[in-house]
Amino acid sequence: MNYDVIIVGGGAAGLMCQHQLSDKHLKVLVIDKNSILGKKLLLTGNGRCNVTNRYSPQEFIERIGGEQKKFFYKAIHSFSTEDVVNFFKTRGVPLKLENDFQYFPVSNKAKDIVDVLTKTNEETIIHYEEVVQDIKPHQTQFQVVTNKKRYLTKHVVIASGSSSFPKTGSTGDGLIFAKELKIETVPFYPAETKVYAKMIEKLSLQGLQIPNASVSLLQTKHRQKGDLLFTHNGLSGPVIYHLSEEIYHSLAHNHKAVLSINLINITKDKFIHLLYESPAKTIESIVAKLTSKRLASNLFSSFQLPKKPIQDLKHETFNQIYEFLTNFHVDIDKVEDKTLAYVNGGGVKTKELHPSTMESKKYPGLYFIGETVDLHGPIGGYNITIAFSTAYLAANHIKENYDA
Ligand SMILES: Cc1cc2nc3c(=O)[nH]c(=O)nc-3n(C[C@H](O)[C@H](O)[C@H](O)COP(=O)(O)OP(=O)(O)OC[C@H]3O[C@@H](n4cnc5c(N)ncnc54)[C@H](O)[C@@H]3O)c2cc1C
Structure with missing residues (x-):
């Protein structure tokens, strides 16, 4: 025919x-x-x-x-x-x-x-x-x-x-x-898909969302802003989908891909100001207000961050915690398989x-x-x-x- x-x-x-x-x-x-x-x-x-x-x-x-x-x-x-x-x-x-x-x-x-x-x-x-x-x-x-x-x-x-x-x-x-x-x-x-990270498995943050999070792939120029979702064994959401392709290439070429996530959308001056405003409270309670109770309690327990009242901590500790929360590192192990990715x-x-x-x-x-x-x-x-x-x-x- x-x-x-x-x-x-x-x-x-x-x-x-x-x-x-x-x-x-x-x-x-x-x-x-x-x-x-x-x-x-x-x-x-x-x-x-x-x-x-x-x-x-x-x-x-x-x-x-x-x-x-x-x-x-x-x-x-x-x-x-x-x-x-x-x-x-x-x-x-x-x-x-x-x-x-x-x-x-x-x-x-x-x-x-x-x-x-x-x-x-x-x-x-x-x-x-x-x-x-x-x-x-x-x-x-x-x-x-x-x-x-x-x-x-x-x-x-x-x-x-x-x-x-x-x-x-x-x-x-x-x-x-x-x-x-x-x-x-x-x-x-795979492109436009979720990623897996063993360290996230230990945090029990499944279902937690961070709206409009800034995420960058370390040692590259790739950074994105968008909603981030914690899954039981990794990260998902639009901001991760956008970066997934670059994460895949990083893992393939460098055998390593580390994301830096800004968990609190606030400037350092504002953060420190908030701490000085409430000396009798804990930093955890301030972070809970900025993000969520679940995220704050999880992070402060899992990473042994100081739980004393703010007035008992040094200024240097404030800087260290700010750095930790705005440059939260996640080591990615794997990108979702191409057969399950929305796009290839x-x-x-x-x-x-x-x-x-x-x-x-x-x-x-x-x-x-x-x-x-x-x-x-x-x-x-x-x-x-x-x-x-x-x-x-x-x-x-x-x-x-x-x-x-
Ligand atoms: C769950 C999901 C949601 C998505 N949502 C969106 C969205 O909302 N917006 C958006 O822009 N994109 C979205 N995408 C991506 C979008 O669907 C694809 O990019 C688009 O469909 C690609 O079109 P295509 O015609 O190239 O391929 P396909 O739509 O995949 O079509 C290929 C066709 O070829 C046929 N075929 C393959 N091999 C053979 C063969 N040997 N002989 C005969 N037939 C064959 C297949 O049966 C299939 O019907 C989504 C993808 C997925 C998986």
Whole structure:
């Protein structure tokens, strides 16, 4: 069977690509392993799907990884966060802004997003529960082999995702196809996830949150501000998700990753002033007011900090405790596995692709889009937007071949 386009994977990227192609009456085949499309999309944002955010193309680029900024320039300018909002609005699924930057469907249903993306024309065929196993050039076309059939097609779009949440069908196959074709790749690794630390296990702080904590990864320039959550065996929350990728690299390269956490959001002068104001109290009680009783009592007991009244302590002790609380060190042992991370770094190296089309430089007619590409952002609607923008570029480039 011959096709104009075969799309491997019906996730965020593959579905947006087929949707963008659907106005051209091409023979398009979407192949997905699952019995439903958009299986991961349905899980996103806790079933509500944080589709995009309010950032301008420039702001968006500034917030994604270093080397990827230049590569993503054309994609985000071609299909921006504003375009995503309008795309769904004009198709009957308006989005609403939350937390001052994230967009979710007004209905709070990820399914509404999937329903828009799966609407298509009569020429588009969808094969469910079919696994693509091999892709190779065949004369002027490509041969796509699945567990069921062999197809020929003029264009192949690989939108098979990463290795994150393999139960959704994303099992890292894009990298296998790329490697077979001698296209350079970076192995998938965890990003946007929690971390493990043995020292936290001893503190019994599970469930405790520190809003807007400043956290830095020692011996690097990486620091983030955001909500921090203690788990029974480590740390989680947005601030940790943002740093997790750098923590992973630090552990891989230096076999060490130490976080410095500011547990009390207060200047030294103010802290000392508070102590002098209540000489008969303990520092623990002051810290309890600044944070929580549970955190203060845990820290003062676990680290044997002085429990005498403030008036019986030296000024130097105040400085030492301030330093301890604002530069609280946590030795990280491990980052969550890539299969459980919300997002994966790694993928097809961006230097292998044309940034304005996502087409392979080595194989004209072959495209990589979405998380299969070594391109990702933090949590907050960045990754679905990246999937959409890269899909838009590939679809437009394919359509150009049929213009005129
Ligand atoms: C729990 C969770 C919540 C998230 N929440 C958000 C959020 O709210 N906002 C946000 O921006 N991002 C979020 N993300 C990240 C976002 O979901 C992904 O970045 C995005 O889905 C990537 O899209 P994709 O199309 O590249 O890959 P996927 O959505 O993973 O789709 C890949 C598809 O390819 C299919 N496939 C793979 N290999 C083959 C093969 N060999 N043959 C046939 N089919 C194949 C799979 O079955 C799958 O359907 C979340 C991720 C997770 C895991």
